[in-house]
Amino acid sequence: xxxxxxxxxxxxxxxxxxxxxxxxxxxxxxxxxxxxxxxxxxxxxxxxxxxxxxxxxxxxxxxxxxxxxxxxxxxxxxxxxxxxxxxxxxxxxxxxxxxxxxxxxxxxxxxxxxxxxxxxxxxxxxxxxxxxxxxxxxxxxxxxxxxxxxxxxxxxxxxxxxxxxxxxxxxxxxxxxxxxxxxxxxxxxxxxxxxxxxxxxxxxxxxxxxxxxxxxxxxxxxxxxxxxxxxxxxxxxxxxxxxxxxxxxxxxxxxxxxxxxxxxxxxxxxxxxxxxxxxxxxxxxxxxxxxxxxxxxxxxxxxxxxxxxxxxxxxxxxxxxxxxxxxxxxxxxxxxxxxxxxxxxxxxxxxxxxxxxxxxxx
Amino acid sequence: xxxxxxxxxxxxxxxxxxxxxxxxxxxxxxxxxxxxxxxxxxxxxxxxxxxxxxxxxxxxxxxxxxxxxxxxxxxxxxxxxxxxxxxxxxxxxxxxxxxxxxxxxxxxxxxxxxxxxxxxxxxxxxxxxxxxxxxxxxxxxxxxxxxxxxxxxxxxxxxxxxxxxxxxxxxxxxxxxxxxxxxxxxxxxxxxxxxxxxxxxxxxxxxxxxxxxxxxxxxxxxxxxxxxxxxxxxxxxxxxxxxxxxxxxxxxxxxxxxxxxxxxxxxxxxxxxxx
Numbered sequence: 001x002x003x004x005x006x007x008x009x010x011x012x013x014x015x016x017x018x019x020x021x022x023x024x025x026x027x028x029x030x031x032x033x034x035x036x037x038x039x040x041x042x043x044x045x046x047x048x049x050x051x052x053x054x055x056x057x058x059x060x061x062x063x064x065x066x067x068x069x070x071x072x073x074x075x076x077x078x079x080x081x082x083x084x085x086x087x088x089x090x091x092x093x094x095x096x097x098x099x100x101x102x103x104x105x106x107x108x109x110x111x112x113x114x115x116x117x118x119x120x121x122x123x124x125x126x127x128x129x130x131x132x133x134x135x136x137x138x139x140x141x142x143x144x145x146x147x148x149x150x151x152x153x154x155x156x157x158x159x160x161x162x163x164x165x166x167x168x169x170x171x172x173x174x175x176x177x178x179x180x181x182x183x184x185x186x187x188x189x190x191x192x193x194x195x196x197x198x199x200x201x202x203x204x205x206x207x208x209x210x211x212x213x214x215x216x217x218x219x220x221x222x223x224x225x226x227x228x229x230x231x232x233x234x235x236x237x238x239x240x241x242x243x244x245x246x247x248x249x250x251x252x253x254x255x256x257x258x259x260x261x262x263x264x265x266x267x268x269x270x271x272x273x274x275x276x277x278x279x280x281x282x283x284x285x286x287x288x289x290x291x292x293x294x295x296x297x298x299x300x301x302x303x304x305x306x307x308x309x310x311x312x313x314x315x316x317x318x319x320x321x322x323x324x325x326x327x328x329x330x331x332x333x334x335x336x337x338x339x340x341x342x343x344x345x346x347x348x349x350x351x352x353x354x355x356x357x358x359x360x361x362x
Numbered sequence: 363x364x365x366x367x368x369x370x371x372x373x374x375x376x377x378x379x380x381x382x383x384x385x386x387x388x389x390x391x392x393x394x395x396x397x398x399x400x401x402x403x404x405x406x407x408x409x410x411x412x413x414x415x416x417x418x419x420x421x422x423x424x425x426x427x428x429x430x431x432x433x434x435x436x437x438x439x440x441x442x443x444x445x446x447x448x449x450x451x452x453x454x455x456x457x458x459x460x461x462x463x464x465x466x467x468x469x470x471x472x473x474x475x476x477x478x479x480x481x482x483x484x485x486x487x488x489x490x491x492x493x494x495x496x497x498x499x500x501x502x503x504x505x506x507x508x509x510x511x512x513x514x515x516x517x518x519x520x521x522x523x524x525x526x527x528x529x530x531x532x533x534x535x536x537x538x539x540x541x542x543x544x545x546x547x548x549x550x551x552x553x554x555x556x557x558x559x560x561x562x563x564x565x566x567x568x569x570x571x572x573x574x575x576x577x578x579x580x581x582x583x584x585x586x587x588x589x590x591x592x593x594x595x596x597x598x599x600x601x602x603x604x605x606x607x608x609x610x611x612x613x614x615x616x617x618x619x620x621x622x623x624x625x626x627x628x629x630x631x632x633x634x635x636x637x
Contacts, residue, residue, distance in 0.1 A: 083464055133374050134461065
């Protein structure tokens with residue numbers, strides 16, 4: 001998979017923006033510790049694990065870039081390589097032009113990482129004391145640190161928890177504190193590993209709104225690299241999404257393009273009102289001898305819902321609407337649903353698996 | 363490296379560790395109490411030897427003074443070669459090492475900052491041995507305190523180099539650090555903390571006695587006792603001072619190189635937070 005396959009901004013209108021984060025042919029194989037010694041002593045050892053293989057992409061300034069994939073696909077390894085915590089076996093990661101191996105300090109100055117690991121804080125210190133410690137490591141003066149911490153606590157609704165020990169915080173607040181820490185030095189690039197994992201729905205929505213506003217804020221244009229198992233969230237937030245499986249990027253595009261290119265099938269539901277539903281059903285059966293559909297009562301009284309699948313751009317929808325019109329139906333609504341990101345993900349994870357039968361088929 | 367940033371970061375570590383220490387107040391009180399009990403015990407044991415001191419061992423005419431300087435320095439030296447490895451191991455166990463290394467902090471800063479609080483603490487507890495001896499048991503020290511301090515700092519820096527090597531082991535092997543074992547027990551036995559090193563030569567022969575010659579604490583302790591107990595000046599303590607500088611010249615670049623390699627290896631293996 002090469003960078004040429006997935007150029008920055010390929011699916012969004014960000015091509016004029018410069019790439020802030022560049023991943024160029026990154027591979028990471030975890031070596032077997034003390035391999036030569038084990039061979040010399042004829043000890044058994046597990047083969048080296050290739051966690052990431054030849055991954056390339058670029059992320060533009062202000063872009064929200066999502067990485068999805070099953071457990072063990074290589075998401076965390078890739079994130080840690082970008083964060084300079086793991087060295088790649090091959091390839092290069094640059095952040096704002098700084099190389100993650102040779103200019104690692106400069107890279108860390110430009111990157112904030114909010115991991116999913118709870119243990120990364122000092123449990124006997126308060127939330128504020130924890131942030132103060134890390135702010136000082138980032139080089140902030142006392143006044144700067146206090147101001148920044150106060151802003152972040154307010155932004156992430158953590159003011160009430162500021163003086164609580166980390167151990168006493170709820171899981172959701174721990175998660176938010178992790179995001180606050182990542183933002184302490186106001187870095188241009190944020191690496192967020194499941195940022196809403198433990199949040200309640202309202203807090204998760206607020207977090208998503210914060211992430212969006214960071215990237216859309218013209219004065220800062222923070223670039224966000226996000227990994228998540230919440231596909232709806234990825235779809236809502238991300239300008240582009242990469243699907244990683246077994247250490248390789250299988251697809252990369254805007255979420256709607258990914259869904260569109262995965263399958264040209266869509267499910268259509270039409271809600272209508274009619275006096276004689278039997279007449280409509282008969283007319284539909286005559287029009288669609290070989291095409292399965294379901295007809296049932298709608299959510300609103302006197303309404304009916306007709307569901308069927310069709311190929312994008314075929315004549316089915318036109319014919320159905322014509323039948324409904326000719327049988328004096330009053331159409332109240334038309335909804336169509338293309339493949340979900342989950343289906344796209346499943347497709348790349350199990351490429352040989354048969355597609356699921358249409359559950360709505362009559 | 364910006365010195366302001368360097369000290370700001372060290373200060374951050376000291377404040378963090380001070381706050382963590384404050385969250386365990388009882389431990390602090392018990393440690394002070396245990397030092398007082400130990401000094402009192404040494405006082406009574408020293409009374410057994412009144413009038414029996416071998417005239418060859420001028421530093422040991424007052425065994426209590428020799429033991430208290432030995433204990434104070436041993437405490438400091440142990441901090442030198444174990445604090446960094448302990449700090450790294452603790453950060454690994456807590457899971458905070460990655461978060462610290464995610465900040466734009468350089469490896470030398472991590473080395474100095476991680477053990478800064480331990481040295482603050484060691485200074486306090488080591489001085490307690492000397493202060494309790496002077497305050498409650500009439501132990502008097504003489505000579506230049508500045509020169510004694512120079513010995514103390516130099517020996518500690520040399521031992522910190524061994525501490526950095528020890529931390530490198532912690533980084534790669536996680537446990538089973540050989541430096542802690544050999545230097546901890548070795549220094550107590552061979553460096554003259556509790557008895558004169560000449561006795562080893564008398565009873566165990568030259569080969570065994572030569573072990574003390576390769577241990578930096580031997581020179582540090584000898585120098586400090588010469589200054590504080592015998593009242594010797596700079597000209598008379600040049601030899602142990604030069605020996606310590608030779609150790610420093612060899613160990614400092616070696617230890618920094620090894621630690622850098624260890625961090626890179628852990629990053630290659632992805633084992634920074636494993637323990």
